[in-house]
């Protein structure tokens with residue numbers, strides 16, 4: 001049985017936080033609503049580890065929801081950020097670091113001819129949808145059930161991630177006028193997209209998580225992404241890949257590199273900022289030329305492209321650019337997938353492990369999960385007890401069935417073996 005797991009300090013800190021912060025957190029999914037218990041407060045991270053305020057140490061499979069593909073407090077990132085900080089934090093004016101990061105983004109994403117940096121994934125999606133509607137002079141947007149594209153009003157329809165975790169597919173405060181132009185269809189269901197295009201002639205764009213991570217990890221079915229590419233081209237609509245999570249994650253060039261599909265526009269975030277607040281949108285030059293100040297589509301941001309965040313992104317992407325990194329990451333994640341898949345039948349639990357690159361999810365259900373409806377059928381109570389069984393064994397996975405796990409490059413073989421053993425033991429404990 002694992003060592004006693006103290007959470008006194010987290011409980012004390014959560015008590016205080018709740019007096020000042022809404023729900024004691026700054027993002028709902030951190031409130032542990034779907035796994036129960038007190039949210040864990042972390043004191044620091046280094047490499048593959050997180051240490052909480054009670055001194056418990058964990059191998060981290062959340063990586064701050066994706067950004068920390070290099071692990072915590074990566075030395076090269078730290079050094080460049082430190083050097084940059086000494087020269088000032090932000091100028092609200094152009095700096096060469098923005099250009100450097102933009103060049104790195106274009107090197108990774110050949111479909112991106114021009115970039116605009118913002119400060120979050122939500123901001124990148126808000127901006128890219130405004131651009132898509134302006135460029136096509138059409139209003140309707142297609143998204144997919146269980147996909148989450150940030151908390152912009154018109155996209156909080158059957159959204160995944162925290163909205164699904166809290167069972168808030170549609171948030172109060174969003175007037176139906178704002179969502180009436182959003183069509184949310186089942187993920188991996190090309191026929192539903194085809195019939196939408198035959199029914200509506202005002203569809204500006206289809207936005208998709210090319211690998212879904214916000215309903216848990218659901219890969220695109222063979223032909224799904226190509227089908228979206230063909231249907232949008234045929235109907236003069238734009239294809240937007242929301243690669244906030246998959247960008248620099250499933251490959252240096254994201255899902256569009258992995259599956260060989262060229263979207264018209266792409267949104268980025270998370271890894272792009274190396275742990276600092278950075279989002280971006282970019283794509284075809286003729287489309288991006290319509291964004292102010294080149295064109296009339298307005299979008300702005302006080303801290304967009306600030307040097308410190310740019311430095312963290314540059315130092316991160318430079319370590320990923322040689323792609324050797326991804327070979328090792330793939331080998332490590334495949335090692336875990338193989339071990340878990342072999343172990344599941346021995347544990348008496350009905351579960352399935354799904355993975356694309358270093359993104360994965362263990363679903364508590366008997367068969368593969370291909371869409372949101374199937375993800376919602378999984379046994380979330382089992383997931384909750386599994387989450388705590390893993391935490392007690394020193395492995396931190398997302399506190400929700402509707403999130404993806406992220407393997408970082410800081411995990412070595414001995415860590416992977418500990419993770420595997422913890423998963424097998426935790427599954428057996430959950431079966432009981």
Ligand code: KE4
Nearest residue numbers: 027065120121122148149150161244245269
């Ligand atoms: P942010 O505004 O949280 O930087 O990005 C929004 C976003 C956009 N697109 C995709 C595909 C995303 O996954 C996200 C944010 N992801 C969630 C985790 N599933 C962020 C975690 C949170 O909300 O606390």
